Amino acid sequence: xxxxxxxxxxxxxxxxxxKMTAVHMPRNAATATQTTTAATSTPANIxxxxxxxxxxxxxxxxxxxxxxxxxxxxxxxLIYSLIEASPETIKIDNSDGxxxxxxxFKLEVTHASQLPKDPDLAQLLLPQHPTDGxxxxxxxxxxxxxxxxxxxxxSGIRLAVPFYEVVLxxxxxxxxxxxxxxxxxxxxxxxxxxENEHTIRDFAxxxxxxxxxxxxxxxLLSGDGGxxxxxxxxxxxxxxxxxxxxxxxxxxxxxxxxxxxxSLHKLEYGRYPEGKGPSSLVLGLRTLFTGxxxxxxxxxxxxxxGAKLIGAPKPIVKDGEVEDEGGKxxxxxxxxxxAIVASxxxxxxxxxxxxxxxxxxxxxxxxxMAAGELLKESxxxxxxxxxxxxxxxxxxxxxxxxxxxxGGKYDYVLATMVSNLEKTFTVSPxxxxxxxQLRLVHFGDVGGEKTMEIMQAAYRGGEHIKMEEVGYEEVExxxxxxxxxxxxxxxxxxxxxxxxxxxxxxxxVRRERGERLKVLVA
Numbered sequence: 124x125x126x127x128x129x130x131x132x133x134x135x136x137x138x139x140x141x142k143m144t145a146v147h148m149p150r151n152a153a154t155a156t157q158t159t160t161a162a163t164s165t166p167a168n169i170x171x172x173x174x175x176x177x178x179x180x181x182x183x184x185x186x187x188x189x190x191x192x193x194x195x196x197x198x199x200x201l202i203y204s205l206i207e208a209s210p211e212t213i214k215i216d217n218s219d220g221x222x223x224x225x226x227x228f229k230l231e232v233t234h235a236s237q238l239p240k241d242p243d244l245a246q247l248l249l250p251q252h253p254t255d256g257x258x259x260x261x262x263x264x265x266x267x268x269x270x271x272x273x274x275x276x277x278s279g280i281r282l283a284v285p286f287y288e289v290v291l292x293x294x295x296x297x298x299x300x301x302x303x304x305x306x307x308x309x310x311x312x313x314x315x316x317x318e319n320e321h322t323i324r325d326f327a328x329x330x331x332x333x334x335x336x337x338x339x340x341x342x343l344l345s346g347d348g349g350x351x352x353x354x355x356x357x358x359x360x361x362x363x364x365x366x367x368x369x370x371x372x373x374x375x376x377x378x379x380x381x382x383x384x385x386s387l388h389k390l391e392y393g394r395y396p397e398g399k400g401p402s403s404l405v406l407g408l409r410t411l412f413t414g415x416x417x418x419x420x421x422x423x424x425x426x427x428x429g430a431k432l433i434g435a436p437k438p439i440v441k442d443g444e445v446e447d448e449g450g451k452x453x454x455x456x457x458x459x460x461x462a463i464v465a466s467x468x469x470x471x472x473x474x475x476x477x478x479x480x481x482x483x484x485x486x487x488x489x490x491x492m493a494a495g496e497l498l499k500e501s502x503x504x505x506x507x508x509x510x511x512x513x514x515x516x517x518x519x520x521x522x523x524x525x526x527x528x529x530g531g532k533y534d535y536v537l538a539t540m541v542s543n544l545e546k547t548f549t550v551s552p553x554x555x556x557x558x559x560q561l562r563l564v565h566f567g568d569v570g571g572e573k574t575m576e577i578m579q580a581a582y583r584g585g586e587h588i589k590m591e592e593v594g595y596e597e598v599e600x601x602x603x604x605x606x607x608x609x610x611x612x613x614x615x616x617x618x619x620x621x622x623x624x625x626x627x628x629x630x631x632v633r634r635e636r637g638e639r640l641k642v643l644v645a
Contacts, residue, residue, distance in 0.1 A: 270312035275345030283344040327356025346378010351618035386541035414643035420559035427628035466537040471616035501571035503532035511600040552585030600633035
């Protein structure tokens with residue numbers, strides 16, 4: 124906890140009344156003769172463009188004319204680059220996250236007298252937005268009014284706090300944004316650091332359900348769970364009205380799978396050779412500062428009576444005491460809203476059983492580790508699945524591809540609006556960003572070995588949909604009736620949130636009309 128307290132921004136401390144000391148990033152003030160990090164905010168002096176060949180263009184977040192900054196000379200350009208440590212070198216503590224002695228991120232600022240004639244660099248030169256009528260082009264329009272930063276302390280391998288303090292905060296400062304109450308002069312933003320699994324949803328219900336005439340932007344330092352919490356805290360979807368401003372979300376992918384981010388940026392990834400190009404975090408920052416908002420399609424998952432939200436499968440222990448009693452105090456739920464995936468079977472079990480402190484320290488590798496254990500058991504899930512296709516009014520039993528049979532047991536039932544569940548795991552290759560089409564991926568009781576083959580094919584660009592065992596079709600709605608005796612096999616997954624359904628209970632999934640959120644895209 125001492126690490127989080129030390130890094131807690133003053134705006135958050137001011138709201139909570141916490142008596143803590145924060146580390147404030149020094150402002151750009153003096154000149155220097157070498158490239159330095161944003162921790163000292165002292166840009167380097169590079170006098171010829173040949174020196175810029177040493178910069179990795181894939182690490183550059185943006186470039187600012189020095190006239191827009193606090194460099195005394197006011198000449199040339201400032202180049203902001205994100206340097207990331209290899210995930211394998213970051214030591215994670217089960218209770219507090221990353222070891223505070225380590226530095227997983229470094230923000231380098233390079234001062235160059237001129238830029239080479241490189242179209243890639245030109246695209247990163249700010250400002251690229253129209254003026255606000257008073258001659259100002261910075262910060263970008265979506266960050267000028269009501270901006271909130273949400274730092275999810277438990278997402279992924281718990282790197283959100285150091286990322287905010289070392290990277291995002293000085294970048295916002297460079298664009299003229301500072302954390303603090305809106306009553307103060309200048310462009311401001313407020314920071315919320317999550318305390319538990321309810322923080323983001325409570326934030327949405329408190330801040331995003333009132334005065335919908337204001338433009339609001341939420342920057343999420345989290346994984347997919349942060350998005351689903353916003354969606355379910357914001358209230359009912361809004362039909363389009365000129366007086367309504369739907370909140371805009373900028374995603375900085377610090378979760379485990381980051382399915383929504385990877386799916387929305389799939390075209391960007393495709394511009395580079397395999398294994399090349401900017402990292403997901405660099406791409407997320409570029410999108411935050413230069414992107415445009417688009418409507419985020421959503422679906423609604425409804426549950427039979429008695430369905431309950433489930434916490435972590437095992438208690439999280441800190442300093443010898445139980446910090447989070449996952450599995451106790453379960454809350455009944457009749458519906459959830461999602462934008463990514465609704466699943467039953469192997470996928471839902473995998474997300475549920477890999478969500479422990481012991482697995483989470485391994486990042487997205489936790490899925491493969493937990494999958495190995497599940498495949499050993501090779502459980503077949505007892506359920507009835509029905510679908511409603513386009514133009515139909517009623518549900519009809521799902522027919523298995525290649526078998527022409529209905530009913531039986533399933534290994535995998537997954538409805539999705541996105542293409543990827545991980546950066547390289549393409550579950551629905553036909554899905555396009557903002558298309559809003561629900562697609563169903565499914566297969567029956569094929570055994571652990573064949574299930575593994577199917578999963579491996581999904582990592583090869585979605586080749587699994589060509590396999591005779593796998594069904595893949597567009598649907599308007601899906602209904603899954605779960606007949607399992609053991610509660611372990613009655614879990615469903617909505618964008619990473621786990622719900623346990625009673626025996627004989629059901630989950631229905633359908634597309635939503637209207638819009639709840641917009642999301643920034645490149």
